[in-house]
Amino acid sequence: MSDNTTPNNNSFLHDAGNRAMIFQVLLLAVVVFVGYYLFSNLQANLDNRGISTGFSFFNEPAGFPILIHLIEYTEANTYGRAFFVALINTIVISLLGIVLATIIGVIMGLARLSKNWLVARLATIYIEVMRNIPLLLQMFFWYFAVLAALPAPAQSYEFADFLLNKRGIYSPNPMIQDGFGLVVFGFILSIVASIGLVIWAKKRQTKTGLWFPAYWSSLGLIIGITFLFLAVAGFPIEFDLPQKSRFNVTGGMVLPPEFVAVLVALSTYTGAFIAEIVRAGILSVNWGQTEAARSLGLRDNLTQRLIVLPQALRVIIPPLTSQYLNLAKNSSLGAAIAYPELVAVVMGTTLNQTGQAIETIGLCMLVYGSLSLSISIFMNWYNSKMSLIER
């Protein structure tokens, strides 16, 4: 039958595989060429203009101060260290923002679904207002609103050993004394005990069918035992109390208003987006699931917890990931209100002092790239875990 199988007019170009191949080779060639072209121009331009390149400036002293630094930092430290300070600031604000935005988003999303008309309406207004006004404006709003609302340091609000004024929230700074090891031991002990409690509660259910509020009790257990050990060790913590001085407050720990404003702006803004995602996720779970759960006699809170939320999560997670990424990227706007994050320190001060545009901007892009990548890797892992349970 071989004669019969002779394909007619089998020209090279008509083969689907070949066509794809040719197209791709062309594409690759274009990409490589454009890349090469840009790069060679860059080199020529840099040479022409006598701009030095490289990261050697990283080892030079930075000479500028940074308001918020979670690791030791002074002006005498290097640009490299300044970079890490800023990196940590970016990461901290992103992570805290993500946590807060999630909480706000879930609450607002549920509120918008509330059967209570007024609550649902207010949540809708919140969501629409937040979503439709540029984040930068919101940052200015929070920053200057916060500043305007608070008193000068001399007139600080005081609660116990806490101070609140335009310069931030001051709290006692705990300083660990001898004997703290005992407390740590107590804390570990309490955790072990509560894990035991949870296991015991599971076992008991299997045997007798009765539930025990294991999670709440373990919380109590952890607090109780830790406090007990604190007392036994004679409270081995001393507090460095904030004190008003001529201009400011000295001592204690401080949460500057910049940090608060950026955090509030980021989390309320992103929270509004997350609220919509949560709402859509919950709505995406077939009403039949709720009915089935109800007809089995499950209470509404159990229905939500055991049936609706686990399924809604699958729908929620992918768009949630993008919102997390957006939040991390939007933290770069913090520069506008003096929050010393990556863009401010690296693309701002460092770039201006060293003039190394390519290096600093490239570095910023790289950092945001990796930050985004890690968030999405984590979320994808979580997502696959969730869907694994399903199938």
Next chain:
Amino acid sequence: MTNTNMARAQLAQGEEAIIEFNDVNKWYGDFHVLKNINFSIKKGERIVVCGPSGSGKSTMIRCINRLEEHQKGAILVDGVEMNNNLKNIEAIRKDVGMVFQHFNLFPHLSILENLTLAPIWVRKTPKKQAEEMAMHYLERVKIANQALKFPGQLSGGQQQRVAIARGLCMQPRIMLFDEPTSALDPEMIKEVLDVMVQLAEEGMTMVCVTHEMGFAKTVADRVVFMDAGEIVEANEPHEFFDNPQHDRTQMFLSQILNH
């Protein structure tokens, strides 16, 4: 109370009514979907409900475990009136199993977990015992070997049987079926009907919305025909099929049976 009396009158003498509709009316917004439903079901009775699409069949049986609220009249299940009292509703729901047309299995839980969920959380059955019972019912519906799979991995007929087993796991005294076979293909319909026939033979009280007239003929004690929110006719199967009283019923039957 004449309506109630009428409902009573439909009962065979001396036997106890486990579900009673007393002059039940329901509206969806302005739309009057159930009109003066008076009907009562004895313990162990097997009722088939049929009627054209949109006639209110589903709505009626969903009122029994208060997936829907009615606005007028009273529904008594096991002597308890279904109203906003959550305690009552929960208690009744434990006693009433429901099987949906689209199964409504929980896709994120394994078959076994689907079955043990309610016993563990609602009835506070020890997990082990709940699992044993679940396996028992899975065997009853002949899919014990699928216990560890997830709903997405089963065929439609198998899923529907799991749904039935799930309903049975609460050891209900009443089972409600809402078109349990209409999403299935012919081979699977048979599987499901077989299980239902078995249940019926064991004396479970059953209310079943279905258009499987074969099932109605063999199993039902009474067939209820609804149209436009009313019960048009309710009768024993042979009477119902051979000698329908209303012209509406005749028309409907002629359509269905000629196919």
Next chain:
Amino acid sequence: MTNTNMARAQLAQGEEAIIEFNDVNKWYGDFHVLKNINFSIKKGERIVVCGPSGSGKSTMIRCINRLEEHQKGAILVDGVEMNNNLKNIEAIRKDVGMVFQHFNLFPHLSILENLTLAPIWVRKTPKKQAEEMAMHYLERVKIANQALKFPGQLSGGQQQRVAIARGLCMQPRIMLFDEPTSALDPEMIKEVLDVMVQLAEEGMTMVCVTHEMGFAKTVADRVVFMDAGEIVEANEPHEFFDNPQHDRTQMFLSQILNH
């Protein structure tokens, strides 16, 4: 070449094969879904393919217009081998109409646009002429009055008839049907089968996956029974139904017919 010869042998003497499967094998990953399919279909023949779910029926007919690739053997349609050659594939697809189980109408286009799309863009028919032809086929399937509606506005049976008309609009020489009635309810099944019977009477080459045994009996020239990726039995309908050769076929028939 013995297999190919076998395929030829199945042909009635002297008649021309329009579709030929020569020792076709196909895998989905590791899963061997079609096993040594040797089969050939004459011009004007009407073939019904049946078999249990998952036996590879859909896969086989989807290979004919290369919605699926096969990995071994050759499929010849109209003497042209189906391989990666785009020209060939496009040419064959113009000649082969396909009707899917789930209709797959284009929801964003009106019925008329659904029908004229391929003639206009593939066959380069003038729009007016394409529309006339479309109206002609719509009349054939008795829904000409629905031409300006959108698919979402039609009932299942109507949609399926539109799908058939769409297939016919390319004026194909071969029509493939993949369970064209299984998504429909009984009333609608009848509508669709009627249209197909008509087509069959006009001598169109048809390959139809279906479990409507009534249709098979009245219309088919041959009935092909598949199981586990193989063609178990292929025979004329009366032989096939009254005197099945394989025990697997017997078992299958007993299930289907007893329902």
Next chain:
Amino acid sequence: ATLDDVKAKGFVQCGVSSGVPGFSNADDKGNWSGIDVDACRAVASAIFGDGQKAKFTPLSAKERLTALQSGEIDVLTRNTTWTYTRDASLGLDFTAVNFYDGQGFMVRKDLGVTTAMDLDGATVCTEQGTTTELNMADFFRKNKLSYVPVVVQKADEALAAYDSGRCDVYTTDKSGLAAHRTKLADPKAHLILPETISKEPLAPVVRHGDNQWKDIVTWALHVQVNAEEMGISSKNVAKIKSETNDPSIKRMLGVEGDMGAQLGLPASWAYDIIANVGNYGEIFERNVGPSTPVDIPRGLNALWTEGGVMYAPPVR
């Protein structure tokens, strides 16, 4: 070469700051004015004989140097401090100083502070990306004073933060302090401290390597200073040009010889600068002098003959 590009374009593209009153500021009609703007107009006058053939790109502190490096602007006339690193490693060249500045501090009067040495523990607001940040750090370190820095991306927000009480002190170049003070809610409630903590020679910047262009920008400034020294102003320049016998003036104004050709400029280049823009003294008075709200004393920027450091090489 830049000059050819500029001639081909028909205008000079200058980078300026986006709003420092007295230095570069656009009014509500979009007209630019200020010392830095005039420095640019001087270059335009020298080339085209027309000070209006200049266009202005407002730049933030952050992007100004990169904008120049990348060729987006021809010359950066934005109060930019001349420092070693900037000159040596960035592919840039500074021309002549058009304003001698120094960094200072502004505080609220009611704090009772009179000297910067009192600022121990203060919170300091400043704009990001300038030498100001570094000088501030150096000052406090040198004097062993503690402080809290609040570094805001743009001067406006930095000032707003100071105004709203976030900081005790606002620091930037003294010229900037004077200018910014006019923007505060109550300018009179603020005090500029006497200390000058840094040398801030502000000079227009050009790209490294184009000497001709650098010379043009440099000499456009020198001419202004020389003119003031010689008593030539925009008002009398026409008369002097026609009446003078002083050979050095004749040379400068292009009456004798062709000094312009050496730089690729018309012979009347210096005349055009003075006629269009004025001498340095005029420019200073017009933009930041006592008659303006900015009100900066001449100080260091007076001519060398009058106790300042403005000293220009002769045109010969």
Next chain:
Amino acid sequence: MAIIFKPLPDLPPPSTSVGAVAWVRQNLFSSPLNVFLTLFSAYLLYLLVPPIVSWAFINATWEGTSKAACTGGGACWAFVSVYFDQFMYGLYPEKETWRINLAVILLIVMVGAFAIKTINKLYLSVAIIFVYPIVAYCLFAGGVFGLEAVETSLWGGLFLTVLLGVVGIVASFPLGVLLALGRRSDMPIAKSVCVVFIETIRAVPLITILFMASVMIPLFLPDGINFNKLLRVLIGIILFSSAYMAEVVRGGLQAIPKGQYEAADAMGLTYWQSMILVVLPQALKLVIPGIVNSFISLFKDTTLVYIVGMFDFLGRIQAANHDSNWLGTTIEGYAFAALIYFIICFGMSRYSMALERKLETGHKRN
């Protein structure tokens, strides 16, 4: 003899299930928790609304020539009214602003026409995407048909904001579609190029891209080649939003059932035919909300051009805040900005909802 069936008449529902009282009971006070929530929300409203109303309206000053005119203790809207033109048009010559107005009206009319059923959507889209930009550009930039040329550096205010947003979205749209198709293609190299592009761009903040575009692109080009800053910023914005658009469109493509592709294949349509005729129209319709969402984000994000020294709407307002006649009007300026952004963004999201309903072909069946 058969009994004739006569359906009972429909009765109106009892008053406990409809009407105002029932509504209040069901929606506000249906359970103790709801009672609490209702009261709490009402209290919140009480706290927020009266002060805002009195600041923004009751005590506000609407006219005046300087801040000194604002004595009411409320908002100083006089500032906004004096500066209104600059906020809208930037430094665009006053006597030429009719050109901008004309272009905007034209656009609104054209987009609005989508809602009219009888108009051919295809021609309209072609007109908007291909013809309109040319017309608009001629109007804005001038220099042809006797229109006075207006340099791009004078463009500003809300006009610039809208321009950046609209051009960004319109131009990024086809690019996004191509990227999305590329990302879903079977060709490994094409696919990886698209994936890398999309993921890289999505991973970095817009700020860095704008910065690149405004100050660094020239470094990547041969000496002497240079082009308009506005254009460069636009390219940055287009690349940025095309990556987002690609992901939105990909979502739509994934939602199209395989059967649609197969049906198109079975009819003999080529790849591009089946994409353009069958798949994309459905996919794009599905993702209208997503598209509008990216439009809204992009529109808001254009505020970031301030860091590259362009004076968009927000930039103009900030600049006007320097005016010594109007010091202390920052809040009014920002409130006005917030209001305008809100109106535009909210309007867009409502328009998209209306559009979705209009484009619905037949009710959904499952």
